Amino acid sequence: xxxxxxxxxxxxxxxxxxxxxxxxxxxxxxxxxxxxxxxxxxxxxxxxxxxxxxxxxxxxxxxxxxxxxxxxxxxxxxxxxxxxxxxxxxxxxxxxxxxxxxxxxxxxxxxxxxxxxxxxxxxxxxxxxxxxxxxxxxxxxxxxx
Amino acid sequence: xxxxxxxxxxxxxxxxxxxxxxxxxxxxxxxxxxxxxxxxxxxxxxxxxxxxxxxxxxxxxxxxxxxxxxxxxxxxxxxxxxxxxxxxxxxxxxxxxxxxxxxxxxxxxxx
Numbered sequence: 001x002x003x004x005x006x007x008x009x010x011x012x013x014x015x016x017x018x019x020x021x022x023x024x025x026x027x028x029x030x031x032x033x034x035x036x037x038x039x040x041x042x043x044x045x046x047x048x049x050x051x052x053x054x055x056x057x058x059x060x061x062x063x064x065x066x067x068x069x070x071x072x073x074x075x076x077x078x079x080x081x082x083x084x085x086x087x088x089x090x091x092x093x094x095x096x097x098x099x100x101x102x103x104x105x106x107x108x109x110x111x112x113x114x115x116x117x118x119x120x121x122x123x124x125x126x127x128x129x130x131x132x133x134x135x136x137x138x139x140x141x142x143x144x145x
Numbered sequence: 146x147x148x149x150x151x152x153x154x155x156x157x158x159x160x161x162x163x164x165x166x167x168x169x170x171x172x173x174x175x176x177x178x179x180x181x182x183x184x185x186x187x188x189x190x191x192x193x194x195x196x197x198x199x200x201x202x203x204x205x206x207x208x209x210x211x212x213x214x215x216x217x218x219x220x221x222x223x224x225x226x227x228x229x230x231x232x233x234x235x236x237x238x239x240x241x242x243x244x245x246x247x248x249x250x251x252x253x254x255x256x
Contacts, residue, residue, distance in 0.1 A: 042184030044218075079186075 005071035006052060008106045009078060010098040013063045016091040020140075022063055026055040028088040029065060033077065040080050049073035056103060062114070064097070066106050074099070150213045151195065151243045152206045153236040156226065161202065164227045168197040168255070171204060174226055178219040192216065194255055198245065203236075205243055213238070 013022060034053070038046045049069050057066040069077050081094040098109040118138060125131050156171065158164060172194055179188035190212040196205040208216045220233045237243060 038184065040184045040186045042180065042182045042187055044183050045187060 004052070006068055006101070007071050007074035008056065008100050008103050009067045009069070009074070009081075009096060010100070010106045010110055011065050011067065011081060012095040012097055013065060013087065014093050014095055015063070016093075020061070022060040022090065022092075024058065024060060024088055024090065026058050026065075029055045029058060029067075032084065032087050033067070033080075036080050036084050037076055040083065041076050045073070045076045049076050053077075064110055066103065066110075068103070071101075148210050148240060149207050150210050151239050151241070152208060152213075152216070152220075153238070153243055153245075154204055154206060154220065155234045155236055156202045156204075157232050157234055158202070158226060159230045164229050166199050166202060168194045168204065170227070171197070174223060175206075175216070175219060178223045179215065182219050182222055183215055188215070188219070190216065195242070196245065196255070201245070203245060205245075210240070 013024070015022065030053070033055075034046065034050070037049060041048075052068065052070040054068045055065060056068045057064075059065070067077065078096060078099060081096050084094055085091065097113060098106060100106045100109065121134055121138075122131060125134060156166070172192060175192055176188075179190065179192075182188065190209060193207045194204055195207050198204065206216075217235065220235065223231065223233055225231060
């Protein structure tokens with residue numbers, strides 16, 4: 001029995017113009033990634049990663065996505081992420097957060113990452129009013145500035 | 146350490162009369178194939194023509210050693226030269242400079 005190794009890449013999509021909600025679905029993201037892989041690594045690169053490639057999760061409010069690909073070609077994917085500037089028709093860039101072997105580890109990391117973000121932001125504020133404002137903004141997913 | 150490899154390549158065309166065979170077009174054809182198979186990052190290499198003969202449709206290429214495999218893949222996957230069906234035959238590969246066996250007058254030598 002051969003085990004298939006996967007890699008899960010957690011990315012954050014940073015839009016050029018701050019927006020509350022990204023109008024992106026997994027299909028658009030998949031198409032964009034595959035098109036860029038063909039551009040930079042040709043049909044060979046596309047063939048290496050196409051099997052098992054899937055966008056497992058995309059949250060248009062927190063702007064975080066999880067991409068699954070086979071272990072053999074995950075470097076093709078992770079190396080082109082910084083080169084992408086246009087996703088669908090939205091001008092945005094990718095921030096690679098974490099590369100893990102299971103989706104659970106990725107999920108754990110994202111939770112930790114969000115907690116850390118909240119702690120850092122809360123720590124910088126002094127007055128209770130500002131804290132309440134930030135809390136409200138976070139609850140409404142309006143964190144882009 | 147990375148040296149160079151020399152490839153003696155023969156172009157076999159279905160209809161040799163209808164094409165213009167020049168060193169630049171031949172090099173462009175190979176670079177195009179490299180770019181389509183391996184893309185903008187994977188297919189960037191320095192392919193240089195050392196010798197070229199239009200009458201024999203043969204040429205000697207110099208490629209970096211670590212790109213030999215990719216260049217040979219790209220060569221085998223070329224199916225058209227100026228929209229004429231063709232294929233490339235690699236006659237020999239060597240780490241030393243190679244020459245055509247029968248050196249003729251019309252051979253163009255570079256460097």
